[in-house]
Amino acid sequence: MIEEILLLSDPALIVDLKAVLRTANPHLVVTPIVERAQLDERCLASLETVRLLSFGSDIIVPASVLARLGGGAYNFHPGPPTYPGRYPSTFFLYEGGKWFGSTVHEMVGKVDAGPIHVVAWFEVPEGLDCVALNGLSFQSLMGVFVKLAPHLAFHDDPLSHSDDAWSGRTTTQQDFNDLCNLPNDVGEAEFQRRYRAVGEGPDHALEITLFGHRFHLDNQHAAPDVMIGGIKRET
Numbered sequence: 001m002i003e004e005i006l007l008l009s010d011p012a013l014i015v016d017l018k019a020v021l022r023t024a025n026p027h028l029v030v031t032p033i034v035e036r037a038q039l040d041e042r043c044l045a046s047l048e049t050v051r052l053l054s055f056g057s058d059i060i061v062p063a064s065v066l067a068r069l070g071g072g073a074y075n076f077h078p079g080p081p082t083y084p085g086r087y088p089s090t091f092f093l094y095e096g097g098k099w100f101g102s103t104v105h106e107m108v109g110k111v112d113a114g115p116i117h118v119v120a121w122f123e124v125p126e127g128l129d130c131v132a133l134n135g136l137s138f139q140s141l142m143g144v145f146v147k148l149a150p151h152l153a154f155h156d157d158p159l160s161h162s163d164d165a166w167s168g169r170t171t172t173q174q175d176f177n178d179l180c181n182l183p184n185d186v187g188e189a190e191f192q193r194r195y196r197a198v199g200e201g202p203d204h205a206l207e208i209t210l211f212g213h214r215f216h217l218d219n220q221h222a223a224p225d226v227m228i229g230g231i232k233r234e235t
Contacts, residue, residue: 002071002156003049004029006042008057017055020146024153033059043068051152054107055145056138058086063109071156073107076145078137080119081105081164084112085171089133090204092124094179094197100124100133102141104148104159112170117159120144130199182208 002025009017011034018030033039036059043065051071052061056078066073079088080101092100101121106114120140124133151159180198182191186208198204206217 001049002028002051002152002154004031004051005071005153006031006033006039006050006052007055008033008039008052008059008061009055010034010057013055016142017053017145020149021153024149028153033057035059039065049156051156052107053152055141060111061107066107066109072158074117074152074159075105075107075112075114076141077103077105077112078134078141079103080121081116081166082168083171084166084168085175086173087171087176089130089137090176090179090197090199091171093128093130093133094193098124100137102137102144103164104144106158113166115161116164116166117162118144118148119162119164129196130204180204180206182206184208184210 005021005028007014007017007021007030009032011032014032014034018032021028021030031042033042034057039059039061047065047068048070050069052066052069052073053076054061054073055076061073077084077088079092080099081103082097083092083100089100099121101119103116103120104118105112105116108114120143122136122140124136128136148159179194182194186194191206194206198206200217208215
């Protein structure tokens with residue numbers, strides 16, 4: 001039986017995620033992990049009856065730690081298996097997709113490459129920007145988390161595999177930064193395409209370099225919401 005879960009996520013989400021797990025197993029120890037240093041410190045002790053769950057976290061878990069977890073490790077990825085890597089919603093919108101989703105997969109040494117257990121697909125309404133899509137993605141991911149919690153919080157046997165497989169290029173932080181950096185000759189259509197995909201906020205903003213000076217978009221139009229995992233954050 002699982003006795004402890006290491007929960008890797010954003011602080012804004014951990015309270016709700018922990019409540020879901022404790023509802024499924026009131027005796028479960030849930031250890032929040034928001035920084036790599038916390039993970040390293042906890043992993044100095046035994047991990048024999050421990051499972052690790054990563055929910056939208058960017059912490060890279062070493063293969064040596066994954067191998068020691070008695071209950072395995074699962075990542076709740078806020079995108080479908082066709083969009084592995086960072087900022088899946090951004091690249092989905094930029095490429096003009098129609099079907100998006102959330103993925104639960106086993107964690108292995110390589111990012112977003114482990115066997116897939118669940119994919120929850122949904123159709124994306126036309127005209128959605130990244131803030132709205134991230135909200136839908138979070139709702140989808142949380143729904144899957146709630147459904148799997150009774151198993152993950154109690155049973156030590158692994159989740160069953162689906163027939164889904166990863167495809168497409170694994171996007172990185174640098175890919176996102178490149179998308180945010182507008183070319184000097186950008187036209188209106190390309191600007192609007194990137195603006196919809198990137199959105200606004202302290203971590204999502206377009207920029208352009210002209211004559212050796214970098215200009216950063218600070219658009220106050222409509223006072224955009226800043227979202228973390230689908231939850232509005234005060235700015």
